[in-house]
Amino acid sequence: METLFLKILGMSLEASAVVSAVLILRLLFRHVPKWLHCLMWALVAVKLLCPIVPESPVSLMPSQNFVEQRISESTAAPASDAPSESVPNVQADTTDMNRSEPLAPSHDIRQFGQTTESKPSWETIGSRVWLAGMSLLALYAAAAYLAMKRKLAEAVPAEVDGRKMYLCDRIDSAFVCGIVRPKIYLPCGMSEENRRQVVAHEQAHLRRCDHITKALAFGLAVVYWFNPAVWVAYILYCRDIELACDESVMRGKGTAERRAYSLALLECATQRSGFCIHNALPVGFGELAVKTRVANVLRRRTAKIWVIVLALLAVAVTGVALLTRSAAYPVVASESLDRAIAEQTFAYDRVSMSDLLGDRRYFYAAVSDFVGRSDVECYGEGHKIYGMKENKDGTLEVYAKCSAFGYGFRDGHLVINTGYSQVPTLIRFEKDDEGNYIFLSREEPKDGAAYVQSMRELFPRSIADRMLDATRDLDAACHNQEAAELSEQSKRYAEAYLQKIGREAEIGDYLDFDFKTLSDCGISDEVANELLELYGEYGMYVGNFERIENGTRYVYHLIWNDDGNNIGNGTVTFMKTRYDDGEEIEKISYQVKGNHFHLIYSNTPETTHEAIK
Secondary structure: OHHHHHHHHHHHHHHHHHHHHHHHHHHHOOOOOHHHHHHHHHHHHHHHHOOOOOEEOOOOOOOOOHHHHHHHHHHOOOOOOOOOOOOOOHHHHHHOOOOOOOOOHHHOEOOOOOOOOOOOHHHHHHHHHHHHHHHHHHHHHHHHHHHHHHHHOOOEEEEEOOEEEEEEOOOOOOEEEOOOOOEEEEEOOOOHHHHHHHHHHHHHHHHHOHHHHHHHHHHHHHHOOOOHHHHHHHHHHHHHHHHHHHHHHHOOOOHHHHHHHHHHHHHHOOOOOOOOHHHOOOEEOOOOOHHHHHHHHHHOOOOOHHHHHHHHHHHHHHHHHHOOEEOOOOOOOOHHHHHHHHHHHHHHOOOOOOOEOOOOOOEOEOOOHHHOOOOOOEEEEEEEEEEEEEOOOOOEEEEEEEEEEEEEEEOOEEEEEEEEEEEEEEEEEEEOOOOOEEEEEEEOOOOHHHHHHHHHHHOOHHHHHHHHHHOOOHHHHHHOHHHHHHHHHHHHHHHHHHHHHOOOOOEEOHHHOOOEEOOOOOOOHHHHHHHHHHOHHHOOEEEEEEEEEOOEEEEEEEEEEEOOOOOOOEEEEEEEEEOOOOOEEEEEEEEEEOOEEEEEEEOOOOOOOOOOO
16 A cells, blocks of 8 residues: 555656646636647646656656655665575676586576565555545545435426426536436526526537546546645636536627626526535536636637647647656667677676677677586577666766576587576776777676665666566566576577587576486485585586587586386496597496495596495
8 A cells, every 4th residue: 555655646746747837838828729728637637547657758757756766665675784595696606607516597596685674654654644535535525426416316307409407496506417327407497598508508518528527537636635736737627628618609609699608607606615525526507717707708719720739739748748757768779789798798707709690699609728627618698778878978887687698518408507697787888989889897786685775876776676676576587578588698699509519409497307316316315415526527417418628528427227126226327428439438337225335337547436335
């Protein structure tokens, strides 16, 4: 409820600016037909009704008002000094790209700590007061409307110039009542001439659907009851629809008819002063601003066409300027900028860039000797630009989410062994005389519970909140559309690498394949851990993976053969072969029985590990 109240408060704040603009327009174009004034008030209704606001480069509204900032603060996890177990260590992710232990990237998405925050008291109190005031107004209006309907139950049907209407001696003014099936009600004792004028006026209301729009306007006033500007807009709108109806009825009429209409207005004028809840929903004949209406009817002024066109243009411009939101940090797609971000991401993760492929946007990282004995032989990256800002000194700040993955062959698949995903990143560039982007610096949010605070220090508030919304829930962050898009970008590098070396393989992460550990095969954890500690270079999964060492590709095999008698009993073999010719470089086998294992074969003289237990 607090979040809804804050949203309503923010929309009300922006609507006040629109009301002010409409008041100015009404003053500037006070002599145009009054239906144009009604059109102006439609701008206020749109602002009050639409929570989603499109962006526009010519908007006068800020990209985010302070109430929306408060919403973000109240819904986001707060920064604290307490550690967060859900956040992987940043340094471990960004500096260990050559690790031999496989890492499924879906479980390596950096996330802020999620803790609870007590809402400030003013939000809770404000939301309750808002709800109470809205409820009271709605109940009072409903009670007044039902009381009026009881009075109208005694009305009797009649006709004026073939138009059906109802006469009632318990009302003192004519009006239209009802939404779905509206009816015209007139007080008894009215002269035939006045009846004719009144019915023509109410028929005009029905043609214009004023009985519906007035009910909608009153509903908005009830929701935004705390904002005086909304009530001013509602009262003036009610006056404008009456003036517009008068003009509609009097269009093309002569002086005599205008005088008769004015006399009917004066006769039907009620003694009510100001706004009364009883006339909130009905559209009546003599309810509001009778003196102004009589003067407007008798004035008989016709606006020039160019003034009407100018007023329409002013309404359109005002709508674009105030019903949209400024794109404070626009995203401008650029091939050269995409390339600069990609190159910098690879350089940041100490991976060399190689040849440019067919699509100029996508690159691949070739196998490099510097990686040594690593099961990562190609890298891929993905990024999404959230916004940019050009500073006065000519530097460019790019606000992006970045992903980087390292791929290696396992069981014939090209699998993500390490990497990170969806990391908010601030990258600064400058441009040289040829338009090339020159890297200056790169920053990421702090890890752990300080994630949110550092996000808002690095990025503009609107950008930070959009990034936080995209990764607020950890499970959603692993499977959301953004993660899929960045993963797909990275996959294109892997596809290009396969094409370069002339191989075919399915590309994915460890969750996409059914890889099994020794423990999954039934071997006791004690034996499995001991063997993997001795031969960790063979990896933790049963099967094979490939490494490139000094320009030669080798295959490391971890083989389990069950003896068929008891679960956990059998032979574990560690074997290294050359990929090109299959030559056996190393082979070591152990017999496993329960929690005991002993060496049964080795072609390496340095292997001295005999029976352990």
